[in-house]
Amino acid sequence: MNSIHSSWSNIFIAHIKRDILTNSRSLLDLISIVGLMILIIILFPLGLGPIKEKLNVVSNAVIWVGLILAIIPSLEKLLLKDFENGWLDQIATSPAPLEIIMLSKAISYWLIMLIPLILTSPIFAILLDMDLKNIPWLVISISAGSLAISLIGLSGSALILGARRGNILLPILIIPLMTPILIFGVGVNEAVKINESPFGNLFLLLALTLIYLVISPFISALLVRIAIGR
Amino acid sequence: MFDWLANPNRFKKSTNKLEPLLMVISLLFIIFGLYFSLFDSPKDYQQGDAVRIMYVHVPSAWLASFLYLSLAVSSIFYLVWKHPLADLISSSIAPIGALFSILTLITGSLWGKPMWGTWWVWDARLTSMLILFFFYLGFILLHNAFERKIDGSKSASVLAIIGLINLPIIKFSVDWWHTLHQPSSILKFDGPSIDNQMLIPLSFMIIGFGLFSLYLIIINVKTKLIEKKCEALILKLNLKEIL
Secondary structure: OHHHHHHHHHHHHHHHHHHHHHHHHOOHHHHHHHHHHHHHHHHHHHHHOOOHHHHHHHHHHHHHHHHHHHHHHHHHHHHHHHHHOOHHHHHHHOOOOHHHHHHHHHHHHHHHHHHHHHHHHHHHHHHOOOOHHHHHHHHHHHHHHHHHHHHHHHHHHHHOOOEOOHHHHHHHHHHHHHHHHHHHHHHHHHHHHOOOOOHHHHHHHHHHHHHHHHHHHHHHHHHHHHHOOO | OHHHHOOHHHHHHHHHHHHHHHHHHHHHHHHHHHHHHHHOOOOEOOOEHHHHHHHHHHHHHHHHHHHHHHHHHHHHHHHHHOOHHHHHHHHHHHHHHHHHHHHHHHHHHHHHHHHHOOOOOOOHHHHHHHHHHHHHHHHHHHHOOEOOHHHHHHHHHHHHHHHHHHHHHHHHHHHHOOOOOOOOOOOOOOOOOOOHHHHHHHHHHHHHHHHHHHHHHHHHHHHHHHHHHHHHHHHHHHHHHHO
16 A cells, blocks of 8 residues: 555656656746736736826736736646647556646646746736735735646646647636636735735635645546547 | 437437427417516516516526536536437537526626616626636537547536536525625525515516427437438448448
């Protein structure tokens, strides 16, 4: 029993290492995701006018919406490369459970793409004139919700494997699923703004993350098996 | 029973008699329901004649959610027992459900303008109904997005089951968040809080809408069965030419 568990964790860690290695060879994806986030952030002061009070009101929501929109183009390629070059076929024939591999995909995506966004989010908050007392809570709420976002993104990316024009389809499929994360994530900081306890929304956000952590690897593995036809 | 109905030929035979009957009954229900609701039901003491929008709004809202439930159930049937007919049924339900959810949103906003003074509010129930529409849309798009049709059917079925999370949110949104949309007045533990004079035409409309959408679904499934047969015939002919 013990050996099985240790081998599963070995598989898990090996896959995370592989994903980090392959992604570190070209930083283009990472640069484009952070760049897209900055561009979305820039659009709002341009659209609303550079009035500090207005920006302060919307800053929290803008950063969350920007986070969700910025990762969509990269989600499309999350499984597609491995699908097209046959790696997923190979992996599915191996005795290692596909669910573990899917979980490692979500975690490595979170480590590679979302951690940089979490780390840079205080800068965006200052750019959008957020109050200083809100910034720690913004980072906490994004850290809590971003894992759920990457898990949903993994399922969405598995949904469109092999589809025609999947890149157009993907946002329509996953944005409705991300709405609860957005609602509770924004709710954390809105509660801080009116001097209430943010923990209600934060715990609901963490609960959602845990639910997706359990469900998403299974759904993604099921969808990958459908896509490779076994 | 499901295995028995899952045979396409048996499905066709048993629905051949049902189909005209369903059309007549559903039209009767809708005609009587419309007469009662438009001419022979009382005005609301607050809302006046505008309350009559309810007789279209509530049935379509109910059907939009109920059809989603049936879509998800037939998707489960397709994924678990792999009945091809279940996939045909879910792909026939989806456009009808999408239409009902749009109808709900349109009648709702027509009703909201005189009553709430606005076409649209970001109320929990309105938003969750809009998201339901996007699940229908996603299902239809994903179903048609694949080269191999069977992949599309399977992926879309999974999406339909994921979207099931949205249904309890729609149902209980008016109780969880007290916003502008009024709470439920029919399906309650202590009986309906709506007067019989309004409840009777409303139930006529709900039954009529339900039977009519069943009729539409049966026609849709039959058309798709014929399409499949044609495809198979064409494949056979092509094969003969090659050989």
